[in-house]
Amino acid sequence: MYGFFECSKCKSRWESAKVTPKHIRDQYYGQQCKSCNIMCQPYRVEETKCSRCGMVARTCGCDKTRHTDPRKPHRSDLCEKCRSGRPCQ
Numbered sequence: 001m002y003g004f005f006e007c008s009k010c011k012s013r014w015e016s017a018k019v020t021p022k023h024i025r026d027q028y029y030g031q032q033c034k035s036c037n038i039m040c041q042p043y044r045v046e047e048t049k050c051s052r053c054g055m056v057a058r059t060c061g062c063d064k065t066r067h068t069d070p071r072k073p074h075r076s077d078l079c080e081k082c083r084s085g086r087p088c089q
């Protein structure tokens with residue numbers, strides 16, 4: 001899932017293509033604000049869109065091996081799921 005985060009303290013915003021639902025309803029693995037060191041929940045979550053066809057990436061069937069953007073590495077150190085022992089990637 002694709003999530004939009006806003007830090008409740010410094011109001012900085014960021015986005016992540018690696019948002020995973022928890023097994024609790026309406027809860028997602030959080031990501032930590034890199035300046036405040038507090039865990040934040042996404043305020044909005046969408047299906048990740050395929051960068052080729054614009055459809056929902058989970059079901060569109062395109063080759064996904066090139067989807068990872070190397071210029072925007074996943075911040076595992078700020079990711080609650082990665083730090084829980086089950087990394088996103």
Ligand SMILES: [Zn+2]
Nearest residue numbers: 007010033036
């Ligand atoms: Zn912050």
Ligand SMILES: [Zn+2]
Nearest residue numbers: 050053060062
């Ligand atoms: Zn596609």
Ligand SMILES: [Zn+2]
Nearest residue numbers: 079081082088
């Ligand atoms: Zn992660």
